[in-house]
Amino acid sequence: MNGLINRAIEWFVRDNYGEALWIGVVEALALREAAFEPLMPCEPEITERLIGALAAQIGRASDELLEDLGTYLVSHPRTEAVRRLLRFSGVDFTDFLYSLDDLSDRARLVISDLALPEIRLFLEREGLYRIEVARGVQNGLCFGPVLVGLIRAMADDYGALVMLDHRGVDARCELIEVRLLDAAFADGRAFHMGAGPVAR
Amino acid sequence: MSTVMVLGAILARLCPMSAIMGPTGHLIAVGPTLARIIAPRDAIGARFLDLFEVLCPHGVDGMAGLVALEGRRIRLRLRAAGRHTLKGVVCGLPDDGALGPAGGVIVNLSFGITVVEAVxxxxxxxxxxxxTDQTTEMLYLLEAKSVAMEESRRLNLRLEGARFAAQEQALTDPLTGxxxxxxxxxxxxxxxxxxxPFALLHLDLDYFKQVNDTYGHAAGDLVLRVAARRMQAALRLRDVIARIGGDEFAxxxxxxxxxGSLDAVANRLAASLEEPVTDGARCYRISVSIGGTLRRFHTYANGPAxxxxxxxxxxxxxxxxxxxxxxxxxxxxxPVPGTDQGVETRSR
Incomplete structure (x- = not known):
């Protein structure tokens, strides 16, 4: 696991719940700065404890918080780089869905120890997709809710109308259902492939 | 639909930067991406070599030259937008006219290294x-790597700052600086x-222990900080002043x-340190004992000696x-205390 994930959580919490709450939780957990250093390896347990403490402090379920994190990563200006990199995955929302199988490879290509779980997409019938997110990479942490938030925001970004449902977890994987109601519901946000990375 | 149009439609899907031209070199079918690049000029009916210049190999100015390049990698330039060089390959249509006019060619192009600018x-x-084109993946990788590189640059700056601070901390006496x-x-x-050449002084504050014991650590710390400041004021920037013990300085x-010079420095230091130190409420008095030596007194200079x-x-x-x-x-x-043999004792 990589400190980049914790840094993303940090931005999410600071931007949505304020500086004071964030500092309070980090101090209560006695986390060192190195845990939030992008490009530095980090124990998954730290992320697990962090999410647990944040959920308790904010008074929401971990899964809800993780889903909001996924949405934040795509839709907030601070993490525009994430949105841009995801948009390279597909020319439209359906194409993007089919690229999810590559997501962990794409992530690893950039940051070799950014271990995202394997994702598999199945077409159930026209407009209905089933996504399986493998478990076991992050032990107690579930990536599924993050992915739900992320797909929801990406649908918005492409201008597609979707219904998403996290169907739960079994020993092998998490199950997500995607119902694509209208692939061209709205205009979506512009994406210029050659615009280059955003400056932070 | 004519055969060549069917072929054109297939090529448009598989190779969106391809084109088919007849035996005269005029374009019959053009892939959608190539058409975008040529726009606003109308591609259909235009002469291919009027739109593109073959840069390598040189001297291709007619259809015969183009046909002769079959299978080879060629470099071209869009005449209307000079900075984009493209790669291409040419393939002749069959002589029996089964796929289109005999003597015609298919050309397929792609952006070379200028792809980022072209996009x-x-x-x-x-x-x-x-x-199946890898261009999107290449652009993804390029962008992802520059994001990671920027992050890496920031990390390096932070680490360098931390290293410098740690080094300073490791070499500095926290109380006196x-x-x-x-x-x-x-x-x-x-x-x-x-x-x-250089000289060395070893200083010990007199009466410091009394100040500390009588008035407490706060008073003692104040005396030490003031003494440090006065030493710095009395000496040059390049002199190294260190606190090496509780009330000992080197x-x-x-x-x-x-x-003579060393005496002058010692006198200056002693005079400034004997000035009373005040915290506003009380006045503390100390003095200083100083031992010194010169490098040239020692045949082989080494720190401990x-x-x-x-x-x-x-x-x-x-x-x-x-x-x-x-x-x-x-x-x-x-030296024997009480005599002047081997030592220079000065009292003020």
Whole structure:
């Protein structure tokens, strides 16, 4: 696991719940700065404890918080780089869905120890997709809710109308259902492939 | 639909930057991405070599030259937008006319190394490239790596800042801001390795223990901080001043090579340290005993030996009564307190 994930959580919490709450939780957990250093390896347990403490402090379920994190990563200006990199995955929302199988490879290509779980997409019938997110990479942490938030925001970004449902977890994987109601519901946000990375 | 139109439609899907031209070199079918690049000019009916110049190999100016390049990698330039070079390959249509006019050719193009600029200039999207084309992946990788590189640059800056701070901290006495023992030893070692003259002083504050015991640590700390500031004020920037013990200081004076100069420095230090220290409520008085030595008194300069000599001189100074300074020359007979043999004792 990589400190980049914790840094993303940090931005999410600071931007949505304020500086004071964030500092309070980090101090209560006695986390060192190195845990939030992008490009530095980090124990998954730290992320697990962090999410647990944040959920308790904010008074929401971990899964809800993780889903909001996924949405934040795509839709907030601070993490525009994430949105841009995801948009390279597909020319439209359906194409993007089919690229999810590559997501962990794409992530690893950039940051070799950014271990995202394997994702598999199945077409159930026209407009209905089933996504399986493998478990076991992050032990107690579930990536599924993050992915739900992320797909929801990406649908918005492409201008597609979707219904998403996290169907739960079994020993092998998490199950997500995607119902694509209208692939061209709205205009979506512009994406210029050659615009280059955003400056932070 | 004619055969060549069917072929054109297939090619449009598989190779969106391909085109078919007839035996005269005029375009019959053009892939959608290539059409975007050629726009606003109408591609259909235009002569291919009027739109593109073949850069390599040189001298291709007619259909015969183009046909002769079959299968080879060629480099081209869009005449209307000079900075984009493209790669291409040409393939002749069959002579029996089964797929289109005999003597015609198919050309397939792609952006070479200028792909990033091309994507920007022509506002291309992922949909403008064939499903199997790696351009999107390449652009993804390029962008992802520059994001990671920028992150790496920031990390390096943070680490460098932290390293510098840690180093400073490791060499600084936190109470007075003077150098600490380790920093002093390093500086002394460096001076011993060099050839330039220098002098060494070892200072011990008199009456400091009384101030500390009577008025507490806060008063003691204040005295130490004020003493440090006064020493800094009395000395040059390049002199190394270190706190090496509770109320002990060591000073390295580069360039000082004679007893007279060293005496002058010692006197200046003693005078400034004997000025009373006040915290607004009380006044504290201290004095200082100083032992010193010069590099040139020692045949082979080494840090511990010089410090030992300065320490001995300090001991003699203390024995002789407080507020004195002594310069020790180890080449002379061992000093006996109370005599002037081998030592220069000065009292103020």
């Amino acid at each position: 920007r200039d022509f506002s291309l999207t992922g949909a403008d490239f064939a499903a 003077l150098r600490n023992r380790r920093a002093f030893d390093d500086a002394l070692k460096r001076s011993c390795r060099g050839l330039d 000073i390295l004076l580069p360039g000082v090579d004679d007893v 010089l410090l030992e000599a300065a320490d001995q001189a300090l001991y003699i100074a203390k024995e002789a009564g407080r507020g004195r300074h002594v310069v020790h020359d180890p080449g002379k007979p061992p």
